[in-house]
Amino acid sequence: MQRTAFRTGILAALTGLAVTALTAVASPAQAAPAHHQAAVDAQAVAAYWTPERMRSAVPIDQLVDAPAFTPKNVAKGKSAIIQSIPNGGGAWTGAGKVVQTAGRVFFTMGGRNASCSGDAVTSANGSVVITAGHCVKYQGAWHTNWTFAPGYNNGNTPYGTWAAKSTLTTPQWEASEDMNYDVGAAVVNPLNGQKLTDVVGAQGIAFNQARNQSMYTFGYPAAAPYDGTKLVYCSGSTFTDFLLTKDHGMNCNMTGGSSGGPWFLDFSEATGAGVQASVNSFGYNFLPGYMFGPYFGTDAQNLYNKAQAT
Numbered sequence: 001m002q003r004t005a006f007r008t009g010i011l012a013a014l015t016g017l018a019v020t021a022l023t024a025v026a027s028p029a030q031a032a033p034a035h036h037q038a039a040v041d042a043q044a045v046a047a048y049w050t051p052e053r054m055r056s057a058v059p060i061d062q063l064v065d066a067p068a069f070t071p072k073n074v075a076k077g078k079s080a081i082i083q084s085i086p087n088g089g090g091a092w093t094g095a096g097k098v099v100q101t102a103g104r105v106f107f108t109m110g111g112r113n114a115s116c117s118g119d120a121v122t123s124a125n126g127s128v129v130i131t132a133g134h135c136v137k138y139q140g141a142w143h144t145n146w147t148f149a150p151g152y153n154n155g156n157t158p159y160g161t162w163a164a165k166s167t168l169t170t171p172q173w174e175a176s177e178d179m180n181y182d183v184g185a186a187v188v189n190p191l192n193g194q195k196l197t198d199v200v201g202a203q204g205i206a207f208n209q210a211r212n213q214s215m216y217t218f219g220y221p222a223a224a225p226y227d228g229t230k231l232v233y234c235s236g237s238t239f240t241d242f243l244l245t246k247d248h249g250m251n252c253n254m255t256g257g258s259s260g261g262p263w264f265l266d267f268s269e270a271t272g273a274g275v276q277a278s279v280n281s282f283g284y285n286f287l288p289g290y291m292f293g294p295y296f297g298t299d300a301q302n303l304y305n306k307a308q309a310t
Helices: 042-048 051-056 171-176 196-200 298-308
Strands: 034-037 080-082 102-109 112-120 128-131 144-150 162-169 184-188 204-207 214-219 232-240 248-251 262-268 273-279 290-293
Touching: 034 171, 042 144, 042 162, 051 102, 051 112, 102 128, 112 144, 112 196, 112 214, 112 262, 128 196, 128 273, 128 298, 144 184, 144 196, 162 298, 184 298, 204 298, 214 248, 214 273
Parallel strands: 204 273
Antiparallel strands: 034 162, 080 204, 102 112, 102 144, 112 128, 128 184, 144 162, 162 184, 214 232, 214 262, 232 248, 248 290, 262 273
């Protein structure tokens, strides 16, 4: 694919990336979400991701080509909002829930160490991370050594690193890397006998919501002028992409590495909590300063449902 359409979400400049979709909580049955059994030793993955490897991981956007676009309306089902489940064991930093649930994602793709962003959401298994489709699978190959570092800060991983036991994506991303469905998920292994959301808490997640609302988006951009060391955010009104997709759009300068970071509705700056309704996916090279994220419709909901039942 050519590097003409992406700039920030899915690739460093989203100079090209195609995405498939992920499934979520029980909703209209369509094509099943794509699923990958990581089948790795969690301790081996933890040992692999040293601070040096994390710092040198390349934003995925620099490793992939620009995707093919096909404007289409994402299938919708019944409106659903799954509120965050309060947890009684997660540390409270005083800086808001998002600094615990949002984190950096690391993995190996085609022999190269790369990075994205992700977010821990409420789930039946307490172990689901939502990210972008291209952050779990690209051009027919599932990423390996996949791990999530919630609260990542300049090489520090205050809540540990959580190796994925399985990764999933939407059937559309799996089949043709359709950017309208660039959604992915990971189910992570327990760490020190605890589940992810018992340690860091969980954000709510929503599907089939009204478009063109005000939202907040977070991520760890690692391409210039950023370096991936800290959590960055954008906020403001959104619009529906009128060019090559039907994604949400927002004025935002985040770059590659922010792919997979959460978009929130009803976000509170005081508490750092919101309801996730999209992820950072891509940016157009010819339209700098804007980020785009997929609409969470029926297929994203199916993906979530599959992940929380895994």
